[in-house]
Amino acid sequence: MKNKDPRDSKEYWKKPIVEKIQNTTFQADQKQSVDVPEREWFEDLVRREQKKHRQQLWKDLMLLWAIALIIFTGLTVSVFLLPVFFILVQVAVLFVFCFLYCQEKKRVTEHEQYTTT
């Protein structure tokens, strides 16, 4: 039986092009020098991002609690007719929002100081 000539294959033309791409890319990669930052830069970046992530989680949690409180007071007032309770909880919610606002403002100031130095 006659062996099949690989040049008969429809895909045969691809091989030299693929090889050329591989060789050229490999050589370009070998010659390309990269300025990799110091290990400290990566550690700082990781710590900063993790801190930001934790703060965001806390903020979301506080917001969730604040919204839950608003709904809870609404229900309490309408079911038990206790306006004093309503006022107390609204004040508490107001404090939570003020606290969040101050935290955010502090974070922005810290970030501005960090970027200017």
Place this chain on the structure above:
Amino acid sequence: MDSQTLKLATRGDPRALAMVLEENYSFIYKYLLKITWNEQTAMDLTQDTMVKAIQKIHLYKEKSKFSSWLITIATNLFFDLKRKEKTANTYWEKERAASSDNWFVNQQEELLDLYELLKILKEEQKIPLLLKHYYGYSYGEIGEMLQIKEGTVKSRVHYALQMIREEQIDEK
């Protein structure tokens, strides 16, 4: 990179994560440079990739290589940037194009050869082609990375090779 370091990194250990990212930094930069042909953009996107990887490390599944996961993030960020550029045809874009032209003047011959070889391809063809024939990923893996069907990857790679072939014939 040993599996112990990677395991610690996925649990959020700052030192291990920093080590893993440092090891992959130049790999990602070189990949992005081949896609963007712009040093500054490649550098910015590499740093964005690092930040995104830190934010999403809890989503990394060890079934794929860490470098493949980073390539997926980098490619997504690149397409995001392209979409933004499309909607904002700004001065900044022209500036970048100009700096890109200047950059080519100072580049090594090898990189220019690669640019000459791939310049006719669109990113949608160039990325699967490089991932398949240089980085050695399977069609299925590339499909997962780029969130397209395996068949689409195959046809894009095929047409990319065909285009390069036609270009070479025309040059002769």
